[in-house]
Amino acid sequence: MTQYKSDLLRLLDERGYIHQLTDAEGLDTLASEQVVPGYIGFDATAPSLHVGSLVQIMMLRRLQQAGHKPVVLMGGGTTRIGDPTGRDESRKMLTDETIAANIASIRTVFAKLLTFGDGPTDAIMVNNNDWLGKLGYIELLQEVGTHFTVNRMLTFDSVKLRLDREQPMTFLEFNYMILQGYDFRHLNKHNAVRLQMGGSDQWGNIVNGIELTRRMDQREVFGLTTPLLTTADGKKMGKTAAGAVWLNEDALPAWDFWQYWRNADDRDVGKFLRLFTDLPLDEIARLEALQGSEINAAKVVLANEVTRLVRGEEAAKAAEATAATTFAGGGLGADLPTLEVAESEIGIIDALVGLGFAASRGEAKRLVAGGGARVDGEAVSDEGYRIQLADKEIRVSSGKKKHGVLRPA
RNA sequence: GGACAGGUGGCCGAGUGGUUAAAGGCAGCAGACUGUAAAUCUGCCCGCGCAAGCGUACGCUAGUUCGAAUCUAGCCCUGUCCA
Numbered sequence: 001m002t003q004y005k006s007d008l009l010r011l012l013d014e015r016g017y018i019h020q021l022t023d024a025e026g027l028d029t030l031a032s033e034q035v036v037p038g039y040i041g042f043d044a045t046a047p048s049l050h051v052g053s054l055v056q057i058m059m060l061r062r063l064q065q066a067g068h069k070p071v072v073l074m075g076g077g078t079t080r081i082g083d084p085t086g087r088d089e090s091r092k093m094l095t096d097e098t099i100a101a102n103i104a105s106i107r108t109v110f111a112k113l114l115t116f117g118d119g120p121t122d123a124i125m126v127n128n129n130d131w132l133g134k135l136g137y138i139e140l141l142q143e144v145g146t147h148f149t150v151n152r153m154l155t156f157d158s159v160k161l162r163l164d165r166e167q168p169m170t171f172l173e174f175n176y177m178i179l180q181g182y183d184f185r186h187l188n189k190h191n192a193v194r195l196q197m198g199g200s201d202q203w204g205n206i207v208n209g210i211e212l213t214r215r216m217d218q219r220e221v222f223g224l225t226t227p228l229l230t231t232a233d234g235k236k237m238g239k240t241a242a243g244a245v246w247l248n249e250d251a252l253p254a255w256d257f258w259q260y261w262r263n264a265d266d267r268d269v270g271k272f273l274r275l276f277t278d279l280p281l282d283e284i285a286r287l288e289a290l291q292g293s294e295i296n297a298a299k300v301v302l303a304n305e306v307t308r309l310v311r312g313e314e315a316a317k318a319a320e321a322t323a324a325t326t327f328a329g330g331g332l333g334a335d336l337p338t339l340e341v342a343e344s345e346i347g348i349i350d351a352l353v354g355l356g357f358a359a360s361r362g363e364a365k366r367l368v369a370g371g372g373a374r375v376d377g378e379a380v381s382d383e384g385y386r387i388q389l390a391d392k393e394i395r396v397s398s399g400k401k402k403h404g405v406l407r408p409a
Numbered sequence: 410g411g412a413c414a415g416g417u418g419g420c421c422g423a424g425u426g427g428u429u430a431a432a433g434g435c436a437g438c439a440g441a442c443u444g445u446a447a448a449u450c451u452g453c454c455c456g457c458g459c460a461a462g463c464g465u466a467c468g469c470u471a472g473u474u475c476g477a478a479u480c481u482a483g484c485c486c487u488g489u490c491c492a
Binding site: 265 | 439443445454456
């Protein structure tokens, strides 16, 4: 690997954030000489970002750690269009109120990981609706449209994918890359932003912004992308059967968030520690080197650290404690899902559904029939089984990992 | 506007009148093995019901038929080519 002279690129490089750079030398020089404001764009399609966006958020954190200025761009305007990148289907339209509410909710996570303020290296959050919303159509076509050729736009992966798969792409979405390019140019002009970062799928969009800025203002700006993050078994980060691993507490309980990291694939532990925690590299190297079942200790550290950063110290401690009593001790942890039971007894099927371990009664029955249901550690094979509460808490499990508590009301 | 092709379960994809709640694959859940890992093997995988069974489902709506995902008509949507 190249020997970088700037703290920024050294930091990003050694922790595994760099996939592609538009001009490594130029950026390296710039970052070693001055504070570089850099931005990453985020969608506002949901009230919470998920783990898939955490690499980007952490990269902004690294930017700040290296003495530069993170700019969080919320795509309030572009969300109204829908990024076609990597998608077969057009997005549904969101109302302005929904988008505004989403942005407010997403902001809470950034507040935990970045230091916001007015200082030179304090983070700021901007919303591209502020400038894109004011842009007139003719004005846009005239100013920006002349710098894009359709010939070139058609060669972009985001467009080609749709065409190859014979999926529709609306004109609306086709314009996304233009607006995103315009964002970079705008941020450069008004906030002195010099760098855009993003996932590797954003390379085309980033390059567009760089070229647009050069053509319109003759200013040089830089782009950097992260590797596409997949888990070792080839899945996208942040997706589980139960749905996305959301960063916001109200979208996913801290316990489940902690469990996501605790259950990481062995092969991913080192990579995740580097990307998602602030632990020093030599410490990570030590943890990563653990063999066999000892690697579980590293996974606990990973889960603790990430949960602490994203959800706070308390949440991390509570989750770790719950894991210790639940898995090691066979007891009950405070974080486990709980079902209040008013009666003195409850059927196993109702208990499983009530705890959210089965989506329907039929599913719960199949679980019991398959031998996956346990009450206080004992397998229950009779779907008519009644659990007697008798004033104490009962532990109900689905499989080996999902545990819940029945509590007399 | 015209011609042609197409719209099937979370996804991909078979299925051209009954034996189809719909092959197969992926994803998922559970069991075994383990380390709350991976890989592998096994079972499950629309809803309600103990069950027989009932309900719902193959773009939408009407129809033909004892019977339709399968046939007919109209409509909606998509792609390709033509205007």
